[in-house]
Amino acid sequence: MRKKLQSYGLNILALALLYGLMSFLIGQGAINKYYLGILLSAGIAIIMAVSLNLTIGLLGELALGHAGFMGVGAYAAALFTKNIGMDPATVFPLTLLLGGLAAAVFGLIIGIPALRLKGDYLAIITLGFGEIIRVLIINLDFTGGARGMRGIPRITNFTYVYVLVALVVAVMFTLGRSRHGRAILSIREDPVAAEASGIPTTYYRIFAFTVAAFFAGVAGGLYAHYVGVLDPNNFGFMKSIEYLVMVVLGGMGSITGAISAALVLTALPELLRQFSEYRMLVYSLLLIGMMLFRPAGLLGIREFSLTGLLSYVFRRCPHAEPEEREMPQAVAQEAPPLRPPVAEDAPVLLSAQRLGIQFGGLKALTDFDVTIHAGEIVGLIGPNGAGKTTVFNLLTNVYLPTSGVIEVEGVNVVGVPTHEITQVGIARTFQNIRLFRKLTVLDNVKIAYHNQMQYTSLEGTLRLPRYWSEEARANARAYQLLRVFGLEKLAEERADSLPYGAQRKLEIARALATNPKLLLLDEPAAGMNPIETQDLMATIRNICDRFNVAILLIEHDMSLVMGICERIVVLDYGQMIALGTPDEIRRDPKVIGAYLGGE
Numbered sequence: 001m002r003k004k005l006q007s008y009g010l011n012i013l014a015l016a017l018l019y020g021l022m023s024f025l026i027g028q029g030a031i032n033k034y035y036l037g038i039l040l041s042a043g044i045a046i047i048m049a050v051s052l053n054l055t056i057g058l059l060g061e062l063a064l065g066h067a068g069f070m071g072v073g074a075y076a077a078a079l080f081t082k083n084i085g086m087d088p089a090t091v092f093p094l095t096l097l098l099g100g101l102a103a104a105v106f107g108l109i110i111g112i113p114a115l116r117l118k119g120d121y122l123a124i125i126t127l128g129f130g131e132i133i134r135v136l137i138i139n140l141d142f143t144g145g146a147r148g149m150r151g152i153p154r155i156t157n158f159t160y161v162y163v164l165v166a167l168v169v170a171v172m173f174t175l176g177r178s179r180h181g182r183a184i185l186s187i188r189e190d191p192v193a194a195e196a197s198g199i200p201t202t203y204y205r206i207f208a209f210t211v212a213a214f215f216a217g218v219a220g221g222l223y224a225h226y227v228g229v230l231d232p233n234n235f236g237f238m239k240s241i242e243y244l245v246m247v248v249l250g251g252m253g254s255i256t257g258a259i260s261a262a263l264v265l266t267a268l269p270e271l272l273r274q275f276s277e278y279r280m281l282v283y284s285l286l287l288i289g290m291m292l293f294r295p296a297g298l299l300g301i302r303e304f305s306l307t308g309l310l311s312y313v314f315r316r317c318p319h320a321e322p323e324e325r326e327m328p329q330a331v332a333q334e335a336p337p338l339r340p341p342v343a344e345d346a347p348v349l350l351s352a353q354r355l356g357i358q359f360g361g362l363k364a365l366t367d368f369d370v371t372i373h374a375g376e377i378v379g380l381i382g383p384n385g386a387g388k389t390t391v392f393n394l395l396t397n398v399y400l401p402t403s404g405v406i407e408v409e410g411v412n413v414v415g416v417p418t419h420e421i422t423q424v425g426i427a428r429t430f431q432n433i434r435l436f437r438k439l440t441v442l443d444n445v446k447i448a449y450h451n452q453m454q455y456t457s458l459e460g461t462l463r464l465p466r467y468w469s470e471e472a473r474a475n476a477r478a479y480q481l482l483r484v485f486g487l488e489k490l491a492e493e494r495a496d497s498l499p500y501g502a503q504r505k506l507e508i509a510r511a512l513a514t515n516p517k518l519l520l521l522d523e524p525a526a527g528m529n530p531i532e533t534q535d536l537m538a539t540i541r542n543i544c545d546r547f548n549v550a551i552l553l554i555e556h557d558m559s560l561v562m563g564i565c566e567r568i569v570v571l572d573y574g575q576m577i578a579l580g581t582p583d584e585i586r587r588d589p590k591v592i593g594a595y596l597g598g599e
Helices: 002-027 033-058 066-083 092-114 119-139 158-176 179-189 191-196 201-227 237-250 255-271 279-293 306-316 388-395 418-424 441-448 457-462 465-484 500-513 530-546 558-564 582-587 589-596
Strands: 348-359 362-373 377-381 403-408 426-428 518-522 550-554 567-572 575-580
Touching: 002 158, 033 066, 033 158, 033 179, 033 201, 033 237, 033 255, 066 092, 066 119, 066 201, 066 237, 092 119, 092 201, 119 237, 158 179, 158 201, 158 255, 158 457, 179 191, 179 201, 179 441, 179 457, 179 465, 191 201, 191 418, 237 255, 348 388, 348 550, 362 377, 362 388, 362 550, 362 575, 377 388, 377 530, 377 558, 388 426, 388 518, 388 550, 418 426, 426 500, 441 465, 441 500, 457 465, 465 500, 500 518, 500 530, 530 550, 530 558, 558 582, 567 582, 567 589, 575 582, 575 589, 582 589
Parallel strands: 377 550, 377 567, 426 518, 518 550
Antiparallel strands: 348 362, 348 403, 567 575
């Protein structure tokens, strides 16, 4: 925490020094009105690019109507200023806030239906809504119609633009490094795994879209009071594409990349103005070259860090002392149990009765029954295509059953969203590993702690005390959990850089971080060698004993299943053909016939 506060202080000092220098140069005339205009335009573009980056880069959803929200904010702010009957300069901060709120309302109205779609469909829907906003502005009398709105007080100055750019960028950074930001990033990486980790993906899609629209509205208010005249055609499709190019050029997911691209793409046409006949050709060729030779953008998903730069410089200094890396103190402590010890009477955790699902004319599962008690390890086996993973998808409501009942501690959970299934105590892994691959090992685990942290997005953005205490607690618990799996030294590595066996362990660790009562493991030993499989068997026993969690295990490795499972359920062609102890299953003729063939 101390280092983070030092980093914040250094960044604030750098911003203050830069503001003082720029104000001095403007006051001395070294930056004339022409260059000042470029600076103000670049500042507004930065706000637009950074806010759009929240939707495209961090959330991973392609939206093509961002300029429409800017238009809503611009007209709302201008109408307020012209009709308030007070000094416009006095109420200007309130004007910008109202412009942002008006755009946020439109973002919410558009986001609720649109964000249920994905990919190209979402892009088309947002493009259509952006054009609807522009057409509405043209056809409303109080906006000035196609002639535009004139007589808007020109209040926007360097101070307003600079302060708002700094605030928006700071909010994007602090929000992105909170539990809410990690939730948004998890949706970008893998929405299915995000839901399985307890993230309400629909809520966070709408949340990110609305916040991005709010800041676009603020930028619109600045723009309206900078140019003094609003033309509805300035908020059309091509303007949205312009901001999209900034995000892509800077690197989708990089805030500092979006800032750099906004500066370059705003200043470059003006710097090439002396080559008026060829400037757009040069501009286009530069963009094409950038995308060909640097398709990830200027910074990719990385961020420029002032403290990181200074640390690098001092490390290169021959007299600099080596930097000591801080590790959470709790790593050296033993991880406490997540729940009280299991009672001797072993209560029923999960009961599935007559469970079935049909895809068209195909019955994938029929009359499946299983009861799982606290603390036991149950195996679910069967030939390929028997319906084992379908059972997991039904238990976590990835699929909605066509028949049957699923009860968790006596409560029917059929139809409950997947993230709520996780909250009531059922966690899972996947047959094909689903990690948040571009995030660190530590963040993968902390995402699963999302619902165990209660600070709000405002507390996370403003770095209020509850943020620090809950993040420190989650950080310590995540390191403790990684230590159980021998992954604590890899905490800062990207998940996709881990070897296969470590990725399997990380997925199990993430599932355990949701504090489950029942853990569903889908072929955890797939692709492992015999030594790794033996290590996994010991890990599963350790999990069951240490975390007081029941386990339902899908596995093809019979030595693993027979070695650790107390009961085994056998499926064949979507029907349960056997249930019993390992010895009973080993001798069951139906099981032998399902695997080896025969009567």
